[in-house]
Amino acid sequence: MMAVSATVPFTHLCTMLEGVDRAKGKDNKKKIFKEFLDKWREFHNSVHKDDPNTEDSFYPAMRLILPQCERERIAYGIKEFTLAKYYIEILGLAKDSPDALKLLKYRAPSHAKGEAGDFAAVAYFVLKNRCPEKGSLTIQEVNDLLDSIATNNAAKNKEEVRRSILKLLRSTSAMEQKWLIRMIMKELKMGMNQAGVFAVFHPDAEDLFNVTNSLAKVCIDLRDPRVRLNEIAISLFSPFKPMLGQRIPLDGVEKEMHHEMFYIETKFDGERMLLHKDGDTYKYFSRSGKDYTHQFGAHPLEGSLTPYIHNCFASHVKSCILDGEMVGYNPQTKAIMSKGDKFDIKNMAEDSDLQTMYCVFDILLLNGQKFANSPLRERVDYLDKLFTPIEGRLLLGDRKDARTKAEVIDALNEAIDRREEGLVIKYPGSKYAPDKRKGSGWLKVKPEYVDGLMDQVDVVIVGGYFGKGRRSHMISHFLCAVAVQPNTPGEKPALFHTFCRVGSGYTLKELYQMGQRLHPHWRVFDKKKPPKTNILFPSGYKEAPDVWIDPEQSLVVQIKAAEIIESDKFKTGCTLRFPRLEKVRDDKEWSDCMTLDELDDMRKNAEGK
Ligand code: ATP
Structure with a gap:
């Protein structure tokens, strides 16, 4: 499939940069970049409509807009002076001609007038009458030529470097040359910084770049501005790390919940497990991403859980991802067994008198729609209509509203009475952030058994x-x-x-x-x-x-x-x-x-x- 960058003229990119440079004020600058980006995305979607998972992206343009973030292309190893010499040679300028001197001594005010110090601007005036009116290269071709300059310069292959620069000079306008030089010098000077560019591109772009250091990854993974980073980690049948709770003393609960209403949930004592379902196909992943499908069952006819829960789902449920805790249930006593009681739910023998029960407390995907960015209070609404619980097999985690520390203490007393270890407290406005613990909006509270303070x-x-x-x-x-x-x-x-x-x-x-x-x-x-x-x-x-x-x-x-x-x-x-x-x-x-x-x-x- 054709890449978008093979169609978009380099001129369009430079016209946009020129516009950003000239615009007054941050918002106007951002607006101009956004128009360019939106057009690109629109074109991308029409080109790749049959291949939504394409690796093609805005990256070829982005690496030219943020050349300082470039990590793939090796260094050009070319400074202004070297470039000046190449230009003089290619354009056949006499060494002591005024234009040649302007380029070589671009820093000196007498030669360069108002543009002193800015090699790109000086070069623009020298090239104005020597370059084509309009360039003819696409963004992809420019990247290929820049690759060639970088690799050949590193290989000390001067002739090839000269050829690439010649090609660039012959096929670009002076205005494009100006931006090209800035790209090679890795500083665009357009009055919009890296953070500004990232912010227009995607609300999570800067975060992802800081973590991965990869512009390519930012452009591919965050292709769709409506899809947030925490949703990207979550997709059907691929493991991700679930959200975690922060241990906190009772005194801190109200503040952590912004003195607003919060949920108190039962803290189940088992193994964290994520259930992925698509029709008749199931997969189960542990907290570390290990696949336990062989244990719990890939299909309605196999495993220790799937056969019992398959028919519980409402008819509208085609695909879903659920978060919950896998526990051992004793049908005789109708009780959930404690993890410490010498059994391992992940490897429970078939003849054990315990059965596997899944306690669901969150939903991340339903029929293709991702929910990680919906607040918990909306996610639990979906959860309510998802399945009919079945005793000892599939349980819908309970939750009650509370506001005060006193209510938490009461709930904690009841929980301890039921031999549970503690409670999980959740902020109804919290989004689902995979692998996040601190500041996530989920708290764990347990009685403070201070070791040694009291004997048994x-x-x-x-x-x-x-x-x-x-x-x-x-x-x-x-x-x-x-x-x-x-x-x-x-x-x-x-x-x-x-x-x-x-x-x-x-x-x-x-x-x-x-x-x-x-x-x-x-x-x-x-x-x-x-x-x-x-x-x-x-x-x-x-x-x-x-x-x-x-x-x-x-x-x-x-x-x-x-x-x-x-x-x-x-x-x-x-x-x-x-x-x-x-x-x-x-x-x-x-x-x-x-x-x-x-x-x-x-x-x-x-x-x-
Ligand atoms: P952590 O899992 O936080 O690293 P840990 O393994 O010591 O610590 P606990 O402090 O005992 O675990 O409890 C946290 C665990 O409780 C969570 O990882 C999750 O598996 C489990 N859990 C049980 N019930 C819930 C619930 N209602 N909401 C969220 N997590 C729950």
Whole structure:
């Protein structure tokens, strides 16, 4: 296919440069360049309408407009003086003729008059009557001749250099020569700088040039001014690095969200995965761009996920790219398993009792339309109409509106209760920037478990609370207690003080099994007719459980928390902030749980720090 630069006359480019040079004010200069560029683009589109992926671009012109950015053509190695000598020789000027002296001594005011110091301008006057009225070269031909000058000069092939300069002189007007000289000297002096040229070309041109140092890449990749850089990285069936979140302390959230409304999303604990779909063809890429299609399935009849989700998509969905988290789901407990629980979703065996579930939280492309530059609030609208979620296979990430730190703390408490690690907070106006973390508009908040500030505590389970909704038949939270230390060493404790409430941790296999073990021993706890037990509650039976268990039949569990805080809801007068069930202490008897004395010591210690 023909290149546009093989058709556009070099004269047109120079006329544009002349116009920019003469125009007053930055805006007028930019306007003239933009008209030229628009015409080029229009022509480009008509020439290449059957080949939208052509490598042809504005580059041949751009490298002449910004010669200082040239990285492909080797240096010409020619300065004004050398060029002057070539001209004198080619034009057959006598060495001491006024014109020859003007060229050689272009810096001296007496010879060059008003144009002193500007070789190109001086040459223009000398050449005015010696060059054709109108040039006849295309932009491509000029680039070829410049290539020839550069390579032959480097090869010390003077004769060839002379021939190329001769050809240029014979086929260009004096005005074109003036610009040509400036191109060779790598300084155009047209009153519009590099940043200005880039800005007219494309809003991301300067950024991309700074990263790649390649004018060619800028011109090819940013060919379409409507397509932004972050959209370019995103295309169907090719991997890209997903957007990331910045870890931030709770105190910083409101400011980071510009004191406006923001979204709080569930933070899924799995593997980041991007799903690309085009009809019946699927591809899955990890965060680092690794292809996991063989695992999850390239077609509706294969893999651990694709067969289950293929029919969930709405009929209008032909192609799409989704961003989300691949997690392990336990159909028995209806819970998402934690990543730490010795399984790897990327290599899950077929007979595992966990199944693969994809939790979707973003969309980057739908039926060919790219969304990276649409704000999140618009992207999630598309997401809502995309598919029908299916339990345990395909989940639409939830999000709620919030404005304050207090709301974040509440949400964080609930998340920790559900044994999640934290939250993801997102600015509704944020665009999708691949591989970006800082200032992206996505934040990660997690409880601040300061290492060493608080030890893990081993407490005994004394009660249980039933879950809500789907999980109303399961115990979703435990009530835990510490023991009143016996008077004589070696004796078993006889009384227990309620101390904290913690999510039951059905997301850990081991804890699920533990639930099974406790199952036969639960007894109903009726607040109105409280049973006689060795468990002491604060007045009013605050935090009374639905069921209780005799500590002697129970288990010791290890809990991690951020700190100990005052609380009248528990008999101890204090409780744990952000408690998280870590593991079952199979190695400990019920009687080995923490005592009130130990708890007191710990409180004093924590205050001291
Ligand atoms: P990072 O992934 O940020 O380098 P990390 O690997 O330690 O750090 P975390 O800090 O635990 O990960 O959490 C960040 C990860 O959370 C993201 O990379 C993403 O995979 C995952 N994630 C889970 N839920 C969401 C969500 N709703 N929105 C965005 N990312 C989410």
